[in-house]
Amino acid sequence: MNLALYKAMMKSHSKLLITYSCSVFLYLYLLVMTFPMFAESQQLNDVLKGLPESVQVAFGIQGNLSNVNDYMAMNFYNSLYLYILMAYAILTAIQLVSRFVDRGSMAYLLSSPVSRVQVINTQAMVLITGLFVVNLFTYFGGYLGVLSFTDKNGFDMSIFTQMNLIVMLIFLVISAYSFLFSCLFNEEKLAMGASFGITILFYSLDLASKLSEEIDWLKYFTIFSLYQPQKISQGDYNVLSTSMILSIVAIVLFILSASLFKRRDLTL
Amino acid sequence: MIEVNNLTKEFSNKKGLFDVDFKVEKGQIFGYLGPNGAGKSTTIRHLLGYVKPQKGQAKINGFDCWSESEKIHGQLGYIPGEIAFVEGMSAVDFLNLMSGMRGTKSNEKRNELIARFDLDIKTPVRKMSKGMKQKLAIISAFMHDPEVIILDEPSSGLDPLMQREFVDLLHEEKKKGKTILISSHIFSELEDTADIIAIIRHGKLIKTQDVHTLREEMAKNIYEVEFQNQEDVHSLMNSDLAISNHEGNKATISVDRDVNEIFKYLSRYKIKKFDVPKQRLEDIFMKYYNDKEEHL
Structure with missing residues (x-):
């Protein structure tokens, strides 16, 4: 890790990071503002409950709209937030290595006495920092929303924290394999295609496994089967062991990225 | 190093x-x-x-x-x-x-x-x-x-x-x-x-x-001369100067002897333009490559 590079990268990345962070913060904050209206509407809850079980599972809407934890999980964590984080994690991972190699600016970074492994580790730190900041803003957005607009009675802080932690770690793994592609491919497009391709495949497998009982074994082939805000908010999710596994996988992927990048021929 | x-x-x-x-x-x-x-x-x-x-x-x-x-x-x-x-x-x-x-x-x-x-x-x-x-x-x-x-x-x-x-x-x-x-x-x-x-x-x-040796080797040693009158080119052809190429009122002269001799000869004619062409990279390659890899 090299401090000068880290600072420069954070500076040039800051605009994008601030945009993402403020957007998720505001969105979740304002979303919680609408909670009291829905919580009182029994009709909407009935409509949702009327949907087929498998559809409820697939789209993560089995919860209870009158609970603010469930409300956030259903309306944000299980929908928009997923797509925002996908875009952020993949685009940032690609920008931090593959784009520099593709456009040739990596030549400058590697002409300094900072080694390849150090450069890659620094870029990985930038990615991890960014992901952490976006998640932190979401966390505070939700929390402040709950403080401002609800009576806090139904809100469970510990479950909310666990949900945010698991979401962040899942996306740490997604960032990590995107970063690995970013380190492996010369072309930005190729790295981006591979990262989005795999992520969308994972997402589709997860959706398919939930929609039909017969193919629910597909859930063993996708990281998104771990993405269950509902289960966390209902308390039947093994947070500790899952977070450990996700962290280890992410670390292994980051180490692999650096060691493969070190051995590669670079067309700079 | x-x-x-x-x-x-x-x-x-x-x-x-x-x-x-x-x-x-x-x-x-x-x-x-x-x-x-x-x-x-x-x-x-x-x-x-x-x-x-x-x-x-x-x-x-x-x-x-x-x-x-x-x-x-x-x-x-x-x-x-x-x-x-x-x-x-x-x-x-x-x-x-x-x-x-x-x-x-x-x-x-x-x-x-x-x-x-x-x-x-x-x-x-x-x-x-x-x-x-x-x-x-x-x-x-x-x-x-x-x-x-x-x-x-x-x-x-x-x-x-x-x-x-x-x-x-x-x-x-x-x-x-x-x-x-x-x-x-x-x-x-x-x-x-x-x-x-x-x-x-x-x-x-x-x-x-x-670089000095190379520069000497590379000096092409030809003059490109454009005459006022086309007849002069013909009379030049009859001289013992080495004319490597000619077209209209232009002639290319190889420098195969003392420069003064060539100028003395040229001074008889009205000259419109005089040029010592610069060696181009391709020429150098031709020079060092012709014998080796003619059929690349």
């Missing part, structure tokens, strides 16, 4: 480098000349440690360029052939980044170079013209006072004034005992700076020679 021994790297399209051998001493400027795609940049990529040699070795100051590149880079200045700075930065941010990564303490030389090349460092890199980017690249390559300097086609995009400044800078650095390698596909770009020129084509070095 730069040492390249039997460096070989074959790409899947059969291009690459084949047994390239050369040495650049301290206080020497080495000109690396060749057409596009000849292998200049591939050699430089090896020197920077971006690619691993298939065979042979590249060494700088005794360290292996692939496995010990970090030990070399602190004392290395480099201008890449394709200049692409990190996006979204101003020139000063970029220079700070490079100084930071190199751990350079003093900004003295950097400020001197900024003043010398007259660069506005507050400009964002993406708004810079090609010439400005080139200046920034030069400053970044020289500002930490490196011992070894590698320049991949460095002066394209500079105006003649700045080009002059750049050539002066190279001579100063050379006097300080720096080891300098410059690549180019234009001979005249190396003519003013290089002590030794190596010519590469199709991944093989075809000639390594000091």
Whole structure:
């Protein structure tokens, strides 16, 4: 890790990071503002409950709209937030290595006495920092929303924290394999295609496994089967062991990225 | 000191480098000349440690360029052939980044170079013209006072004034005992700076020679003369001058004897235009290649 590079990268990345962070913060904050209206509407809850079980599972809407934890999980964590984080994690991972190699600016970074492994580790730190900041803003957005607009009675802080932690770690793994592609491919497009391709495949497998009982074994082939805000908010999710596994996988992927990048021929 | 021994790297399209051998001493400027795609940049990529040699070795100051590149880079200045700075930065941010990564303490030389090349460092890199980017690249390559300097086609995009400044800078650095390698596909770009020129084509070095000898060899020794009257060309044909070519009122005369004799002869005629054509790179290649690889 090299401090000068880290600072420069954070500076040039800051605009994008601030945009993402403020957007998720505001969105979740304002979303919680609408909670009291829905919580009182029994009709909407009935409509949702009327949907087929498998559809409820697939789209993560089995919860209870009158609970603010469930409300956030259903309306944000299980929908928009997923797509925002996908875009952020993949685009940032690609920008931090593959784009520099593709456009040739990596030549400058590697002409300094900072080694390849150090450069890659620094870029990985930038990615991890960014992901952490976006998640932190979401966390505070939700929390402040709950403080401002609800009576806090139904809100469970510990479950909310666990949900945010698991979401962040899942996306740490997604960032990590995107970063690995970013380190492996010369072309930005190729790295981006591979990262989005795999992520969308994972997402589709997860959706398919939930929609039909017969193919629910597909859930063993996708990281998104771990993405269950509902289960966390209902308390039947093994947070500790899952977070450990996700962290280890992410670390292994980051180490692999650096060691493969070190051995590669670079067309700079 | 730069040492390249039997460096070989074959790409899947059969291009690459084949047994390239050369040495650049301290206080020497080495000109690396060749057409596009000849292998200049591939050699430089090896020197920077971006690619691993298939065979042979590249060494700088005794360290292996692939496995010990970090030990070399602190004392290395480099201008890449394709200049692409990190996006979204101003020139000063970029220079700070490079100084930071190199751990350079003093900004003295950097400020001197900024003043010398007259660069506005507050400009964002993406708004810079090609010439400005080139200046920034030069400053970044020289500002930490490196011992070894590698320049991949460095002066394209500079105006003649700045080009002059750049050539002066190279001579100063050379006097300080720096080891300098410059690549180019234009001979005249190396003519003013290089002590030794190596010519590469199709991944093989075809000639390594000091620049004075090469210049003499290269002087084409022909005059192109355009006469006022076309009849003069005919009367010239009847003289014993060696006319290698003629067309209309133009004639090409080979210099095969004392120059004065030729002029004495020419002075009888009214001459419209007189020219000593410059040797082009292709001609040099023809010269060194014709006998070897006629049917490439």
